[in-house]
Structures are given as C-alpha cells and as structure tokens.
Amino acid sequence: MMKKLFIGSLATTLLVSGAIGINAYAKGNDSKLESTQVPSVTKSIISEKEAITIAKNQVDGDLVKIELDSDDGRFEYELDLRNADGEHEITIDASTGKVIELDLDDDHYDDARTTAASIKSLISEKEAIAIAKKQVKGEVTKIELDKDDNRYEYEIELRTNKGEADITIDASTGKVLELDLDDDGYDD
Structure with a gap:
C-alpha cells in the first residue's frame, strides 16, 4: 500500500513538474517572439x-x-x-x-447634402454643380451623393433646352466620370 502511494505521488509530481516546465518553455519562446515582432510593427504604424x-x-x-x-x-x-x-x-x-x-x-x-457636409474631404454639392454646369448648360433637377465601388460620387441630373443630361462626378477629385445626354439632338 505504501509503495502504491509513493508511486502515485511520484507520478503526480513528475506530471506537474513537466507541465510547469513545458509552460515556462512555451512562455519563454512566446516572449522572444513578441519582443522581436511587436516593436518592428509598432514603429511602422501611426499611434x-x-x-x-x-x-x-x-x-x-x-x-x-x-x-x-x-x-x-x-x-x-x-x-x-x-x-x-x-x-x-x-x-x-x-x-x-x-x-x-x-x-x-x-x-x-440618406440625405446627400448632410452626408457631404459631414465628410470634409469631399467636394461640396455646390462645387459638383459648378463642374456639371461647365459640361452642360441647364438647370439641376436632382443631385445625389452615392457610394459606388468604394468611391463617393455625385449623380446630377440637369434639364436643358435640348433634353436631359446625367452627369456622374467623383466626389473626391471633381473628375467627370460619366456624361449621358438623353436627346437625339446632341452630338457626341
């Protein structure tokens, strides 16, 4: 009986010691990885x-x-x-x-004007209208700020004396992306 108790205690002690040793070894390796990887990453990113x-x-x-x-x-x-x-x-x-x-x-x-006002890096609705009117003379009937392919765009409709024009403008750069003139009288 004493021999079984001794063997059981010895086995438990070895098991616990082994687990502690493996844990310490693993922690030692983790801390080495962290100390070599984290500083190089944190130095290259903004705070x-x-x-x-x-x-x-x-x-x-x-x-x-x-x-x-x-x-x-x-x-x-x-x-x-x-x-x-x-x-x-x-x-x-x-x-x-x-x-x-x-x-x-x-x-x-969904109000495009409020959205544009809250996103400071985009051109204003007024600027988009001015760009559109440089392309086509007419009266603005509709303007929307929309997100398409991760890009904000103004979609503007104008009524002209020859028909309707649809213009899409990049809201970041002011570049005209699309110009559709809905009338046979227009020359493309």
Missing part, C-alpha cells in the same frame, strides 16, 4: 492618438470605439465616432494614415 485626430478631421463626433486590426496583411485602425447624424465607421491605414473607408451606420440617414 491611436494620430488615428483619432485623422478620424475627427473627417467627422466631428465623440469616439465610441477604436481597434487596431489586420486585414489582408495590412494593419488598420477601425474607429466609430458618434454625432447628431449617427454613428460613423472610419477605417484608417495604420501605416500611411490614409482614410480607407468612411461609412455612416444609420438607416434613416
């Missing part, structure tokens, strides 16, 4: 404070959440800012500080 400043330059609001994430091998800050218009989700490239994506997370918020 949270810089990301918040960039986001607040896009949307005036209160910070709700900030998260550093890796997407397709690229580090990105994902921020949520809330203001009277709703909650804005902003994604910033952590290496360059460039805004990758800006979305308003609010179903009832």
Whole structure:
C-alpha cells in the first residue's frame, strides 16, 4: 500500500513538474517572439492618438470605439465616432494614415447634402454643380451623393433646352466620370 502511494505521488509530481516546465518553455519562446515582432510593427504604424485626430478631421463626433486590426496583411485602425447624424465607421491605414473607408451606420440617414457636409474631404454639392454646369448648360433637377465601388460620387441630373443630361462626378477629385445626354439632338 505504501509503495502504491509513493508511486502515485511520484507520478503526480513528475506530471506537474513537466507541465510547469513545458509552460515556462512555451512562455519563454512566446516572449522572444513578441519582443522581436511587436516593436518592428509598432514603429511602422501611426499611434491611436494620430488615428483619432485623422478620424475627427473627417467627422466631428465623440469616439465610441477604436481597434487596431489586420486585414489582408495590412494593419488598420477601425474607429466609430458618434454625432447628431449617427454613428460613423472610419477605417484608417495604420501605416500611411490614409482614410480607407468612411461609412455612416444609420438607416434613416440618406440625405446627400448632410452626408457631404459631414465628410470634409469631399467636394461640396455646390462645387459638383459648378463642374456639371461647365459640361452642360441647364438647370439641376436632382443631385445625389452615392457610394459606388468604394468611391463617393455625385449623380446630377440637369434639364436643358435640348433634353436631359446625367452627369456622374467623383466626389473626391471633381473628375467627370460619366456624361449621358438623353436627346437625339446632341452630338457626341
């Protein structure tokens, strides 16, 4: 009986000692990996404070959440800012500080003019209309700010004395992307 108790105690001691040793070895290897990888990554990305400043330059609001994430091998800050218009989700490239994506997370918020006003990097509605009127003389009947292929675009309809014209303008650059003249009298 004493022999069985001794063997059981010895086996338990060896098992616990082995587990502690393996755990210590694993932790030792993890800390070596962290100390060689993390500093090189954190030196090449902007700080949270810089990301918040960039986001607040896009949307005036209160910070709700900030998260550093890796997407397709690229580090990105994902921020949520809330203001009277709703909650804005902003994604910033952590290496360059460039805004990758800006979305308003609010179903009832579709007014293009308010959207354009809250996204400071886009040309204004007034500027888009001026660009459209340089292309075609007419009266604006409709203007919308839309997101297409991760790009904000103004879609403008004008009524002219020859018919209707539809113009699509890149809201970031002001470049005319499309011009459709709906009348046989127009010469393309």
